[in-house]
Amino acid sequence: MTTTTLAVLVPLLPFLGAVAGLLLGRRLPAYTRPLAVLPTLTSAVLAVVVALRQGGDEPLTGAALLTPTGNDALPIELAFHLDGFAVLVAVLVGVVASCVQIYSTGYLRDDPRYPSYAALVSLFTAAMLLVVYSDDLIVLLVGWEVMGICSYFLVGHYWETPAARAASLKAFLVTKLGDVPFLIGVLALGSEAGTFRISTIVTRLASPLSSFELAHPTVIALLLLAGVAGKSAQFPLHTWLPDAMAGPTPVSALIHAATMVAAGVYFVARLLPVFTASTAALIVLAAVAAVTMVGSALAALAQDDVKRVLAYSTVGQLGYMIGALAVADRGAAVFHLVSHGVFKALLFLAAGVLIHAAGTNSLAAMSRMSGLAKRVPDAYWTMTVALLALAAVPPFAGFFSKEAVLGAAEHAVTGPVTGPAAGVAGAAGVPAVAGWTVLLAGLLTALLTAAYAARLWLLAFHGRGEEAPDLGRPPAVMNTVLWVLAGPTIAAGLLYGALPDWFDGGSLAPTLTTSVLATGLAVAGFLTVHAVWRHGTAKAAARVPLGAVAAHPDAAPSPSSPGPSVPRFSTSEVEAIATHQAVYGDIAAADDPADPARRLLGPLHRHAARGFHLDAVYAAVAVRPVRAAARLVRFLDREVVDTYVNGAGGTARLLGAAVRRAQTGNAQTYLGVLLAGSLVLAVAAALVAAGA
Amino acid sequence: MSTAAAARLAADTPGFLSPTGVEVLFLLVGVVTLGAAIVSVTSRRLVHAALWLVVALGGIAVEYLLLSAEFIAWVQVLIYVGSVVVLLLFGLMLTKAPMGRSPDADSGNRPVALAVAVTAAVTLVTVVVDAFHSTWIDLDDGGPQGTTRVTGEILFRHWVLPFEALSLLLLAALVGAIVLSRRKDGRTGGENGGER
Amino acid sequence: MHLAYPAVLAALLFCTGLYGVLARRNAILVLMSVELMLNAVNLNLVAFDVWLRDALHAGQALTLFTIAVAAAEIGIGLAIVLLVYRNRGTSDIDRLRALAETDKPTEPTDARAGAPTDTADTESDGAGVAAGTDGAGGTRPTRGEATA
Structure with missing residues (x-):
């Protein structure tokens, strides 16, 4: 088969799998698992084959007219454009999706809604692959929105809990808030560039021979940035991502760590010339990235829910990628995207095992259990590896990709644009202020990242107190997936030498200055947290029982006695989510004095735990006015409109009652009236005839 | 006129x-x-x-x-x-x-009935008298008009088809009356048991 | 003879019948009044036939037909009255008020009890409706349901 055919099959197979899963899931439960795993797995293999055949050479394109639009010059085409970025991201998506599907067969094996879940994950995978391969902005938008709706359904998978319902709605609304400007931006870009083909736009903008320029690059870039911020959870539209952790853990791994949130970054990388055409857009991008990085790292340090820590860290790592794009180095951005996708998926999947083993998702509760690491050794070791990668400790994958980002920022600061950015950015320069912003925020975030990774590791696996409850061993399939993902987490960074061939050719090798600085900061962060934890909190934790932490001690999850309701390794994650708020009075934070983050952050802790009150700001700015308007409309509807409606109805009722009195049922009365009427008519006719 | x-x-x-x-x-x-x-x-x-x-x-x-x-x-x-x-x-x-x-042979509708009937009577009589007060029926010349012979001749010469159709109507009415008033078998008549 | 005499007599007879139809309570008396009205019409037909000296004697023929139809009508009418009496226990016209508009809607069970009875079963139909009204019909609402 030609590479083109294979490339078409890559998004098509999961889509067919999803359709088949949705149609047959209920009737043929035996086929659900193969239908979920096999198409995705095949698609991943094909993606690898496509990537190997493409091999970073000239981009492979193909197009078929999908539908004409009103403007003949602007057709919508079913086009794909396979360059190094696309094929590598597709490999990432395929591999992570396969891992998640396999993991889900174990994780959700008792879930009655597994068929629809698996089909939605397949559909989501297909949409993401469509986004990755598509060369047409409108087709890309279709995949983009399909991902949004799949995300909505999957976040709301545990719709029995109010948290999941609220989170799915929030995810949907917040991303849509970004998608509306995104759509406008896509249309504006298409009409200004005269085509919806991304490759054509990029070629026209980047080629030194053409003098083509966008008329309003800043407006278009900012409109597109709104959609990207929504999808990639960048400030200020990131608030949906931590709440989206109410979904199942595999969903968090697939959607909210590895793929969907990466779609925004990938989109900017594809259209980077549009952004570099506007200096203002690059500065905004840098500012957004910096705020997102630092803020989310601080918030991650204060979270109590394991998954929310990881969610905020995702937001922060995406900030790194956006930062790389702000300094116009898309190679570094996509490199970090790929490595982050792998180790964050691993982190989430390991966290799923951990939550099941501990019976809770609260770090405060885990820090009072000992021996959790022994219960789930596979999760312990893989999570350690992934946390090291997250903290950018050499030689793990995260180190190299993060150093590539920081190196790109350093390039932007130190000198004229050379090297990686020159290839794509063309004549447009990267402002030094953007470079400085990204570099400083990146270094600060490196420190904070190491700190919260250390805190997570110490609290989760080195707790002291009662023995962790024995809830059975996780299924082997889940452990296997963890180790499969651990491989690239350790080794993927070494690809930095080979990757530039796939990308724009700029070097991705770590530079000495930033490497030493960042690694030093990471080590410092780890040591600080460890010291605080060791000397202060470890003792405090022993003194402060869990009951003192809980807002409602009666409802405290009792780790020592799992009770007969959890006899095996199937503690529902939904229980863990549902109990957290009831126990600690807050979905995000636990009021635990033994938490090292409390000492480190001091007064900042309270704000960081609540995501710096951004939700409150949203409530004040958007929710309350909307509610007030809704109340006004309701009042108008009830008191004004309904008055007319009721009046109309009441009049008809009165008339009906009057007429009804005549309906006595007495045939003689009817006949009498009838004859009297005909008599009147007859008399009238006679009088008229006589008078005429 | x-x-x-x-x-x-x-x-x-x-x-x-x-x-x-x-x-x-x-x-x-x-x-x-x-x-x-x-x-x-x-x-x-x-x-x-x-x-x-x-x-x-x-x-x-x-x-x-x-x-x-x-x-x-x-x-x-x-x-x-x-x-x-x-x-x-x-x-x-x-x-x-x-x-x-x-005492209850007349229904409560009686005043209405009376009014309608009297009005109709006044109207009809007025109209009829006004129209036919000078019309004269000549019963004598031309022979009898309704003898059995005459009636039979016109009935079976000119009105045969309606006459036969009428026989069908009578048959239908007969069957209908029987069907309507027939008592269903296996059904108790209740208080009407002895009425036929 | 003046045509006015039979014409006026017919008009007055007709109005007498009209009064009877509207005022009588017993259904059989109403039928009697209907006969009076028909006879008034017949008288008119004969009188005008004689006056017009119609060659076909359409008036007299029509009179004969009317008489025949009236006979059929009285047969059917009496059968219906008997049926109503048998079902309701009364033949008073102003007590047959199943068509009356009541404040509360007829209960759905009654409507269903009457609805599915086919095979020209007027009897059970009447019983089904009668269950919603007062009077003697209410004493045996089960007849309609038994058929259904």
């Missing part, structure tokens, strides 16, 4: 003040008929009302005779006086109508 023509017509025809013998007889029988009809619709004894109806229908038969419609007069006597009234009497008996005076 202009007044002049009306006056000429009135001059041609005999006046109302000098009635012929047939006219006198017609009037007398008509008064009796009308009186019997009025008693029939106002009587509080239901059986008496039916019997007064016999008088009214018989009076109409006499009027037919006076109008020289001989065959119709006998048909009237045979069918109406002979069978219809008998049927009505049976109906009264089968529905257990009270034999004596029943």
Whole structure:
């Protein structure tokens, strides 16, 4: 088969799998698992084959007219454009999706809604692959929105809990808030560039021979940035991502760590010339990235829910990628995207095992259990590896990709644009202020990242107190997936030498200055947290029982006695989510004095735990006015409109009652009236005839 | 009709003040008929009302005779006086109508009925008199018009098809009446058990 | 003879019958009044036939037909009255008020009890409706349901 055919099959197979899963899931439960795993797995293999055949050479394109639009010059085409970025991201998506599907067969094996879940994950995978391969902005938008709706359904998978319902709605609304400007931006870009083909736009903008320029690059870039911020959870539209952790853990791994949130970054990388055409857009991008990085790292340090820590860290790592794009180095951005996708998926999947083993998702509760690491050794070791990668400790994958980002920022600061950015950015320069912003925020975030990774590791696996409850061993399939993902987490960074061939050719090798600085900061962060934890909190934790932490001690999850309701390794994650708020009075934070983050952050802790009150700001700015308007409309509807409606109805009722009195049922009365009427008519006719 | 023509017509025809013998007889029988009809619709004894109806229908038969419609007069006597009234009497008996005076023979609709009837009567009589006050029926010349022979000839020469269709109608009515009044088998009659 | 005499007599008889139809309570008396009205029409037909000297004697023929139709009508009418009496226990017209508009809608069970009865079963139909009204019909609402 030609590479083109294979490339078409890559998004098509999961889509067919999803359709088949949705149609047959209920009737043929035996086929659900193969239908979920096999198409995705095949698609991943094909993606690898496509990537190997493409091999970073000239981009492979193909197009078929999908539908004409009103403007003949602007057709919508079913086009794909396979360059190094696309094929590598597709490999990432395929591999992570396969891992998640396999993991889900174990994780959700008792879930009655597994068929629809698996089909939605397949559909989501297909949409993401469509986004990755598509060369047409409108087709890309279709995949983009399909991902949004799949995300909505999957976040709301545990719709029995109010948290999941609220989170799915929030995810949907917040991303849509970004998608509306995104759509406008896509249309504006298409009409200004005269085509919806991304490759054509990029070629026209980047080629030194053409003098083509966008008329309003800043407006278009900012409109597109709104959609990207929504999808990639960048400030200020990131608030949906931590709440989206109410979904199942595999969903968090697939959607909210590895793929969907990466779609925004990938989109900017594809259209980077549009952004570099506007200096203002690059500065905004840098500012957004910096705020997102630092803020989310601080918030991650204060979270109590394991998954929310990881969610905020995702937001922060995406900030790194956006930062790389702000300094116009898309190679570094996509490199970090790929490595982050792998180790964050691993982190989430390991966290799923951990939550099941501990019976809770609260770090405060885990820090009072000992021996959790022994219960789930596979999760312990893989999570350690992934946390090291997250903290950018050499030689793990995260180190190299993060150093590539920081190196790109350093390039932007130190000198004229050379090297990686020159290839794509063309004549447009990267402002030094953007470079400085990204570099400083990146270094600060490196420190904070190491700190919260250390805190997570110490609290989760080195707790002291009662023995962790024995809830059975996780299924082997889940452990296997963890180790499969651990491989690239350790080794993927070494690809930095080979990757530039796939990308724009700029070097991705770590530079000495930033490497030493960042690694030093990471080590410092780890040591600080460890010291605080060791000397202060470890003792405090022993003194402060869990009951003192809980807002409602009666409802405290009792780790020592799992009770007969959890006899095996199937503690529902939904229980863990549902109990957290009831126990600690807050979905995000636990009021635990033994938490090292409390000492480190001091007064900042309270704000960081609540995501710096951004939700409150949203409530004040958007929710309350909307509610007030809704109340006004309701009042108008009830008191004004309904008055007319009721009046109309009441009049008809009165008339009906009057007429009804005549309906006595007495045939003689009817006949009498009838004859009297005909008599009147007859008399009238006679009088008229006589008078005429 | 202009007044002049009306006056000429009135001059041609005999006046109302000098009635012929047939006219006198017609009037007398008509008064009796009308009186019997009025008693029939106002009587509080239901059986008496039916019997007064016999008088009214018989009076109409006499009027037919006076109008020289001989065959119709006998048909009237045979069918109406002979069978219809008998049927009505049976109906009264089968529905257990009270034999004596029943104070509730008239419904509450009576004032309306009276008003409608009187108004209709006034209107109709006014119109009819106004239209036909000078029309004269010549009963004498041209021979009898309603003898059995004449009626038979026109009936079976010109009206055969409607006549046969009517036989079908009668058959249908017969079947319908039987179907309607037939008592279902296996059904208890309740308090009506002995009515047939 | 003056045409006015039979015409006026017919008009007055007709109005007498009209009064009877509108005022009488017993259904059989109403039928009697209908006969009076028919006879008034017949009288008119004969009188005008004689006056017009119609060659076909359409008036007399029509009179004969009317008489025949009236006989059929009285047969059917009496059968219906008997049926109503048998179902309702009364033949009073102003007590047959199943068509009356009541404040509360008829209960759905009654409507269903009457609705599915086919095979020209007027009897059970009447019983089904009668269950919603007062009077003697209410004493046996089960008859309609038994058929259904």
